[in-house]
Amino acid sequence: MDAGKQFFTALEALRGIAAIMVMFLHTGGTLGPIPANISYLAVDLFFLLSGVVLTNSYEKRLITGQISATGLLLQRIIRLYPLYLLSLPIGFFSYSLKNGLDYSTLADLLLRAILFIPSANQEGIFPFNGPSWSLFFELWAGVLFSVLLIRLSFRSLLAIALAAAGITIYGALVGGNFDIGPEAGDFRFGFSRVLFSFSLGICLYRLYEVQKPNIANNGNVIGLFLCACLIFITNIPARIFFGFPYFDFLICLVVFPAVVWLAMRTRQTGLVELVFRWLGMLSYPIYILHGPIFSLLQSLRQKGFDLPASPAAGMVVIVGIFIVAGIAAIHFDEPVRKKLKMMVAPNPPSAVPAVSSAGTE
Template sequence: MLEHPRRTFRTLDGMRGAAAFAVMTHHAGWLFGPLHMRHAYMAVDLFFVLSGFVLAFAYQARFEAGMSAAAFMRMRLIRLYPLYLLGIVFSGAWIAFNLFFQREVFLAQTQSWTWEQFRTSLLHSIFFLPSPTLGAGPPALYPLNIAAWSLLFELVINGVYALLWRWLTPRVLVALVTVSAIWLGWDSLHHGSLNHGWTWNGVGVALSRVCFSFFAGVLIHFVAQRLSASMRVSPYVLIALMLVLLYVKPPAPFLGVYDLLCAIVLFPLLVLLGTRTEPGTRAQAVFAFSGLVSYALYAVHYPLIFVATDALLALGLDAGNLGPWSGLVFSVLVIAGCWLLDRFYDVPLRAVLSPRPAQRAFTR
């Protein structure tokens, strides 16, 4: 029998928020200095596992009660699109500002934006579509906000799940996860790492990453309910271990194996154990806040990094010599801003977009 969908998983909230912070340090290593988490590109795999578990937990019963795939996907778009769009708007405003004043644009590792390239990318991004290759810098799927690539594949796998959920028994999931693990293993060992997926030539790796991790999360939904209640690990230990895995990056010859180990063993295990433990009463609010700001932090941090860096340069300051203090100050400002965005932008907008009051609680 399924657990009540209103149950919260505060340990998973804490893991999600800490992982989003790690991604931000990865994209802004020059601001964070020694706190730069060089292996945080693997946080995406953790996010996919979390997504698979949470969506299976929240929607399995509703699918059984008659929810359609179209209704589910509408709710997922309502959840993801507002903050995704805001990240695109932030990037678009920054690029337009620099183009207008004929300044170099340091965004998406592309320094030679033109108005035509900008318009093309902006038009595609508004409709959540990947941008055609711009011809300068890496062929990013979303050059206006590189982090958005994982949101595209999140929606793709959500659609697959919505169509196939009735056939996803534990046995089918085991087979699906096994095949996906072999596919993922080939990609990781062939490419030497799993740091691929955000460019056009990495689409295959992105698919293997999301297929394995998402359905591993769905499988965890079935497995977690059958675990002994004594299988508990402190949530602080789990988050600390997760951060160590996102911080430590071995030499290139071992990176592919290490990435694969994290993706197919360690991250699913951390999520599984995270479903079985909760922080103490005093820490509940901190963990809840971490989960609250996590998506906004992931969706909008990338363009803000370059705005902050350029602001420091305008003040005559070298961001590379200020880390980690510049990164910590930046983090406080961005996290506070994400809380405001959640309260005054994302939640009200999703309430308006949700077609019925009964559905609004489920787009959170």
């Protein structure tokens, strides 16, 4: 589907920026003290992007029977699981170093992590890799998309999005903001949180299909401006609107869809296009690997290792994560996914769109 190539470069850049902002949110003192900001909303942007991209890539194929709901789930697992499994040894070592070697507990948590079953652990529903909680809801949303959401009208999807937003706001009034879902106590609100933005993403792409807006001029400038806007938004201090989740709701309902809509109308060229594609390629490895790495550094500090915690030392770690993410993407993730796809479908149809389909990449 060539239409996807006209706008996915900008969306990949947004996803990359969002992953980087989440990474800075989880530094855990590695960069020294950093005031908390609202970059937790980057996850809601991931869900929105996932709705857009999955609709572009799979809606027509699901409706025409070119792919089944089971086939889509398998494609999603192939896309998300290799790097997730690669992160587990780091998280396992970090958790055992921090909490001791209770073999029965570790075995139970490891089995749950491999099977992607949420845990009631006090360190989060996925204690070996905290940020991976959103992947659970990504997979859940993909299943719901393939069996139900593709059959609903625009109005029905919008109604579902607003109803899910209402439930999310209810949870956020207790928690203080939209940063709910990764803990056992607010796990149930993760479903409404993903359904809110994911359904909006489906609506956004359907609106694009109906209107077919012209590609905007100055795509490079607009794309860079939208990335700068995302950086600015996610750096708003969390304390300003804590306890007033309607601000988060406004960002997710209006601002993020507007940013994505504008990005869908742009086309990048030259160096900007290259940088945007690299941001897209690195987004998922950065997102899924940074949590266990920072957690390991925290565990080592707690065990008495004298690891520096300063902006300079932290930036060395950040650069290291970028390098590891690039190596993992090129030399592990892509080859493994290619082999798995060949095992599942040795002769895939040529109509498969050559675009990313993971919201949290």
